[in-house]
Amino acid sequence: MKLIKKLLLFLFALLIIFVAYLFFNMLGFDSRQLTADPVAPRPIDKAAIDRFSASLRIKTVSPENLADFDSAEFRLFSSFLTDNYPLTHSRLVTRQFNSYSYLYEWKGSRPDLKPIVLMSHLDVVPAMTSNRADWKEAPFSGVVKDNVIWGRGAIDDKVGVIGILEAVEQLLQENYQPERTVYLAFGHDEERGGIYGAATIAQYLQDKGVEAEFVLDEGMSILRGMVPDIEKDVAMIGIAEKGFISLELKVKIEGGHSSIPNDETAIDVMARAVVKLKDNLFPARISEPVRSFIDFLGPEMPFMNKLVFANASLFESVILGIYQKSSTGSSLVMTTTSPTIFRSGTKDNVIPQIATSTVNFRILPGESSASVITRVKNIINDERITITKGEFISEPSAVSSTDSFGFQKINQTIAEIFPGTLVSAGLVVGATDSRHFNQLSENIYRFLPIVIHKDNVSSFHGLNERIPVHEYKNVIRFYIQLLKNGTLRN
Template sequence: MKSFKKALLLLVSIVSIFVIYLVFNTLNFKTKQLNSDPIEVLKVNSSSKENFSKAIKIKTISPENTIDFDSIQFQHFSDFLKNTYPLVDSLLEKKTFNSYSFLYKWMGSDLTLKPIVLMAHLDVVPVIEQNRANWKHDPFGGEIINDTIWGRGAIDNKVGVIGIMESLELLLKDGFLPKRSIYIAFGHDEEIGGLNGAVKIAQYLKEENIEAEFVLDEGGSIVQKLVPGIEKDVALIGIAEKGFVSLELSVSIEGGHSSMPERETAIDVLSNAIVKVKQNPFPAVISPPIEEFIENLGPEMPFANKLVFANKAIFKSLITGIYEESASGNALVRTTTSPTIFNSGVKDNIIPLTASAVINFRIIPGETIATVTNRVNQIINDERITIKTGAFVSEPSKVSSTSSFGFKTLNKTISEIYPTALVAPYLVVGATDSRHFNAISDNIYRFSAIRINKENIKSFHGLNERLPISDFENSIRFYHQLIINSTSK
């Protein structure tokens, strides 16, 4: 009996120490949020929303087939920028790349300071013709209805282009003189890879030996009730983005008449390979950007959530399990696997000789295109299947610092414009033009000062893209204040 009591006492002691350890870590999991004072609300010109509307009306579409590229629309947009923002056009140095991408330079007074680079893209994705009937308003109408502007590019990404240009025009009109030089980079083909726009701009900056203090592109946003356990708005600053590779799988096997099928057909072999890949997902990991996300938002959560995140080394599997429950969360903790194309067969009574498929992978930091390809080869393990890498590939970006001047300035600016919002680093799951600027700066960030919620999260690249006018005006205020904060000292 005594030995039992001793064992029980020991167990209770161990559990108590463990609980104390968990609670101690939780109580010392302190907030990292800034307490910046909100600034006076900048008065935005009443013409700004009309300019935004005009920008949406110009169909700067990047088509999948380059033959369908409409150069006239892009020339219209070039003329629109020149005529609408005369101070920017006349007072800033401007360079053009491949006719429709632009780089503006506003020379600072102190050339010992590294410049900053602000980015956005002029192009938009197409509107699928069969879906036009499902749009509530003309996708290229730029209509303003009940203080909301509708149309392709309202979110992705003409709000960035016009927000930057409006803020520059205001600053120039007020006689603002930056100490730090500013580069404004507008690519015209981001939606199809940026090879003729952002790539050329980045190459030029590299040739000029430009080293930027930081680069800011689209990517993160202010999300509303999309972070479990947090009711407040959360401004997500992308400090890294996932890589991209598509692998084409193909197989060739003797076909024949469908009345006499062999044990396996080309479709069988390829289908089984895809099933194997899907049934063996990449492992879930807490990458550095997600660690930073947890460190910044964990202290703001209810106690139970806070306890888990304060002790993430112990509860790692629980944390990744929570993320895995949703598609958006799952994308943050692993390299994702998405079969997107399957081609085979031409007639219902003919067994096809060949079959091909494409699987798209979005690669988490820590993995590479090579490790993804090797893993897929090992999983499939079938010599009959040929695996080729797609033409467009991108390695995961490097992870930018959260202690740099750039991140701190972004954090401060967001807190001044959105004083009630929380701020956190983030992993961007899509691809942006900023990935081409790795040679220009070690500190690349991705953030748009717009609110994303369950109502509009699927609208960009989808149906009924729209943005409240208040978000557009706050975007102008954000860029205006960011330039002041970045270049005044």
């Protein structure tokens, strides 16, 4: 009896120590939110709204098929820019790349300071003719109705191009002189990979020996009601982005007539390979950007979440389990596996010789396209299947620091323009043009100052793309404030 009592006491003491340890970690888990005095919203006149809506009327579409590229619209956009932003075009050095991409250079007064780069893209995805009728306002109308601006590009990503140009033009009117040089880089083919736009601009800057203090591109935004257990708006600054590779699997086995089938056909082999890949997903793990997200938002969460997040290493499997409950969550903690094309056979009574499938992978930082291929080969483990890489490959980016000058200034600007909004670092699951700039700076951030919520999240590349007028005004205010904060020495 005595022994059992002692043992129980011992276990109880252990439990107390464990709980004390959890609480101790929580004590040190302080808020990382910056406090800054809000900047009074500047008046933005109606002409600025009109210019934005006019820009949305120009169909700078990156088509599925390059043969459908409409150069006349891109030339129209070019004259739109020179006509509407006269100071920018007279006081900044403008360079064109492959005719329709632009780099503006606003020379700073202190050449010893590293320049900053603001990026955006002026092309948009097509608005499918098949679902035009489902748009409440025509996709290239630029209509302003009930204080909402409608059109393709309203959030992806003409809002960046025009928002930045409005900010620069306004600062030029006020005779603002930056200390750091500012580059504005606007690509015209982001939706097709950015090879002629962003990549060419980046190469030019690299050849010139430019090293940027920081680069800011699109990628993440202000999330409203989209982070579980957090009511406030959350501005997400992407500090890394996932990589991209598609692999085509192909098998060729003698076919024949379906009345006397062989034991194993090309379709069987391919089907098995794809099932194996889906049954052996990449291991889930907390990568650096997700770890940062936990550190930024954990302290702002309700008690239990906070306790778990404050002890993230201890509760790693619990946290991963929570993430993996949803497909959005899963995409943040693992290299994802998506079979997207599956092809074989043409006739119901003929066994085909060839079966192919394409599987798309989005690669977590810390892994690579090469490590994906090795793993896929090992899992499929079938010599008859050949594996070919797709044309477009993007390695996962490096992870940028949350302590850098750039991150601090973006963070401060958010606090000043969007008071009450929480700020967090995060991982971008798509690919942005900023990946072409990875040689130019260690500090690459992905944040567009627009608000995303459940009603407009699917309008990216989807239907009814739009932005409320007051939110667009904040986009301009954000870039004005960032240009001020980010171009001074400290």
